[in-house]
Amino acid sequence: MPRLRSIRPLLLVIALAGTLARSAWALASFDEVRRDFHPSDTRVLDRDGALLQRMRTDASARRGQWVALADISPALRTAMVLSEDKRFYEHSGVDWRAVSAAAWGNLWATRTRGASTITMQLAGLLDDDLRRGSGGRNLAQKLGQTMAAQRLELNWRKDQILEAYLNIVPFRGEIVGIDALSRTLFGKAPHGLDVREAAVAAALVRAPNASAARVAQRACEVMRAMEAPQKTDCEALDMFASAALQRRDFDASEGIAPHLARHVLREVARNQEAAALTPALSQRESEQAGIRTTLRAPLQRFALGTLQRHLRELRGRHVEDGALVVLDNASGEVLAWVGSSGALSRAAEVDGVLAQRQPGSTLKPLLYAQAIAERRLTAASLLDDSSAQINTAGGLYIPQNYDHQFKGYVSVRTALAASLNVPAVRTLVMVSPEAFARQLRAAGLALPQSGDYYGYSLALGSAEVSLLGLTNAYRTLANGGRYGETRFLPVSPPPPRSSSASGRGSERRALDERASFIIGDILSDGNARARTFGFDSVLGTRFWTAVKTGTSKDMRDNWAVGWSQRYTVGVWVGNASGAPMWDVSGTSGAAPVWAEVMGFLHRDLPSRAPAPPAGLVQTHVRFGNELEAARSEWFVAGTQQALFTLPPAASAADSAARITAPSDGTIIALDPDIPPEHQRVRFEAEGRGLRWRMDGRPFARGASAQWLPWPGRHVVELLDADGQVADRVRLEVRGAGVVKSTKR
Structure with missing residues (x-):
């Protein structure tokens, strides 16, 4: 019986070793290990695969990207082999000479390096059953690890074993893999590690949680094995290791589109099963390249730099925040998304593209488009720009112009282009606030309240909208009144396009096509806006564009939104806190940024005025009392007339x-x-x-x-x-x- 009891543990070990041997036989291939490797960060890419933003999405460990062996510095490869497995290229998974030395050392209580090869360590990392516990591996695990290592050597090449090991080996704390280590402790990619950095990295594998002094001591031994001993300055290495182990250069988020990246990750999480997102997700799984978006990295970089530079110029005017978005007119794709001014802002996390703010005068084009479509006005109709007192349920509403002056009777073209407030309010009286609110919703601006809630101040932008929604509403004008959703993730295959009257793809009619054309013609007319902005305005471009500025109450928000033949650009400038700006007008706030971005988009691309749609006529008009100069004007067919005079009153x-x-x-x-x-x-x-x-x-x-x-x-x-x-x-x-x- 005593002998039987002594044999049972051995039989148990043999049985367990057999189980572990079967597990070793089923070890994954190199391609499977590489495919299943997931970085702790998600990379958000532009349409061509360029990196826009890196965002940490896994808090359990810090893993960088998988790095090919050819992209890892030779110094690190040498240091790792010398430190962990000197005969790596000679043995077939198990270094029997090291095993014999370790056994002899254990017999005589002599300290040795140990017998675990790089291949054996990799086997332990790949199989949870072989993973080292807090008390070390038991005998059965060691036997299984030996078998798994030999199996790996039969099916993997040496370069594959070393590459996989360097990518999944834990280093220090939460850091796993050479990419995360290089970027965290040394602030560089793995291919740039020098001999000193490689020695510290190799030392951390042996003792990941050791003190800086112990790491430096071990690194010094590695360096002496790599180069002439007299060249090694261990004292300097001690200071270097101490500094490196305290460094954390691998930021949780890094790039030029943080707000867009967060929005993309939220959208992907909400729509895992959506067919439109399948291409982006499958690409991420197969290539581990990240999530591809519709943005253009060069444009995003230029837009961010332009916004930040302009805000630095406005620093003395109590303005620190801004946002910008660029849309492709035809597809609705987002080409640039700048959510804030970054380091210039005290609220850099606030996404100005999605934040709700009062749009000021930028709603006027949609109001006049509705009035023209309903045949209440034409572009040449005269509106009274004088002091007005409008009775409302809450009392008298007395609108004022931006310059606190009145221009008398002006045409609709002048009233819109020069951004006069009182004529806009008089127009809203004709249309009614509730009808205008319905029009705004049709253009994609989801107002939270009814039109009657805002009253006549709705003409001057008292409702809150987002920059993305407002810019897309202007894109609706650019597309002849057809509204379509914006998107920032690619769709494969592309959405159907059609020139039929039923629309293009998922687009729908939101504004009258003829009225949209007339509004675009007015907003592109430099002469019409000269009454307020002058002839040498920043709004004037060398190519065709239509643009409108706006400023909300107390100068809290400043906008410039407009379109060219191909793009629509929206810019907001202000303070995320809602604090008012000082002496920032429509042409000194957002407009210069808008003009520069438009210039960048069309540096090699022309922009021509759209062709007039059917149902429009052009007529020569005159104005009584020489209110305005005679000109040719566009009319919806049936509303044209040649002479416009003052009413008798x-x-x-x-x-x-x-x-x-x-x-x-x-x-x-x-x-x-x-x-x-x-x-x-x-x-x-x-x-x-x-x-x-x-x-x-x-x-x-x-x-x-x-x-x-x-x-x-x-x-x-x-x-x-x-x-x-x-x-x-x-x-x-x-x-x-x-x-x-x-x-x-």
């Missing part, structure tokens, strides 16, 4: 220009403790072409004006369109001079 108002507020003899008392901006006097008048004089000196134009009062008696005169004094009032200002308050 407007002509009567011209002959009766008068000051309506304040009244003659008004006395104004000043309080020196109230800030000056809160004590301005507002003047109101009726009439056209009005100018104001204070004590004989011109100080304002338009139907309203504001004045900072100053003690004394003053005479305010109103001049009509002919320059004649039509009315005057006398004012007296009493009190001390107004000083700026220091109160908070």
Whole structure:
């Protein structure tokens, strides 16, 4: 019985070894191991396979990309073989000479290197049953590891064994594989490792959690084996190893499109089974190359650099954030996606492409398109740009222009191109806020509230939209009123295209084609926008483009969105915190970035004006009272006319220009403790072409004006369109001079 009991453990070991031998027989091939290797990072690529962003998606370990043996520095290969397996190229999986030495050393309690070869270590890494535990491997595992190593040598080449080993061997902490080690500790790719770095890497395999001093000591031994001993400076190596082991150069995320990358990963996770994503996912699994997108890396890099450079120029104006998106008009593919200004921002994680913000005047083109399509207006129709008080359920709504001046009667072309606010509000009164809200939703702008909730301020962009949605709405205008979804992942095969009246692919009719053409013609007209922006505006390009700027309330958001024959570009500039900017206008904020990106897109590509669709006519028009110069104008067929004149009420108002507020003899008392901006006097008048004089000196134009009062008696005169004094009032200002308050 005692003898039987002594034999049982041996039989158990033999049985277990047989099981492990069968496991060794089933070891994976080199191609299978390489295919099943998954980096801890996901690479997001552009349409041509160029790297856009690297994002860490596996927190269990830090693995880089699989690196071919030819792309690993010769110094590292040499160091690893000298450190772990000097006779690697001589044995067939097991170094029997080392086994004998290790057994003899154990017999006499002498310290030896050990007998585990690189092939045996690889076998232990490939098979969980052979993996080393906290107490080391038992006898059965050692036998199984020996068999597996010999099996590997029969089926794998030596270069494949060394390549796989270097890619899956643990080094230190969470770091697995030579790519992660090289980039984390040395900040470089594996092919660039020198002798000193290779020695430290080899030392970490033997003692991954050892102290820096122990790693340096081991690395010094490796270096002495690689080069002449007198060349090795172990003291310097000690300092180098200590610095390297503290370094973490392998960032969790790196690249030029972090916001797009996060959006891509979320989208892929939500749509694992979607047929449209199968090409990208299968490519990732087969090539481990990452997820391919529709972006263009050169364009993304230029757009990011341009935005950051321009924001540095605006640094003194309290603006630090921006975003940019570029769409392909035909396909809806996203070609550039810049979510923030990066290091310039204190909220770099906020994606400005998707953030909801007030678009300001950039909604006006969609409003006028609707009014023209409904035949309420034409491009030559006259709108009154004068002080307006509109009754609403919440009280009087009094819109103002950006420059706080009024232009009188202007055509729709001038009102839109020059971005006048009051004519836009009058247009919304014709269309109605609820009908306009439906139009915006048809163009892809999903407003969270009804049109009546926003009221007439909807004409001036009081609803919040995203840059991506707004840019795609302009792409709808560029495509003749056809709306289509945007996409940033490639689709194979490409979506069907058709020139039939039913549309192209999944596109649908959202805007009238004729009205869309007229809006594009207006937004490309430099002469029409000159009234506000001048003739030498940054919005003017050397090739055909249509563009609109916008600024939200209190200068919190500044936009420039427009299209060419092939592309639509949208730019937002502001602060992610919502803080207002200082002295940033439509042409100094987002517009310069828009112009530079458009110039880059068309540096070798022409952009021509679109051909007019059927149902449009071009007519020569004149304006009564020489309100505007005669010109050729586009009309929806059936709405054309040759002469546009003022309504009778407007002509009567011209002959009766008068000051309506304040009244003659008004006395104004000043309080020196109230800030000056809160004590301005507002003047109101009726009439056209009005100018104001204070004590004989011109100080304002338009139907309203504001004045900072100053003690004394003053005479305010109103001049009509002919320059004649039509009315005057006398004012007296009493009190001390107004000083700026220091109160908070």
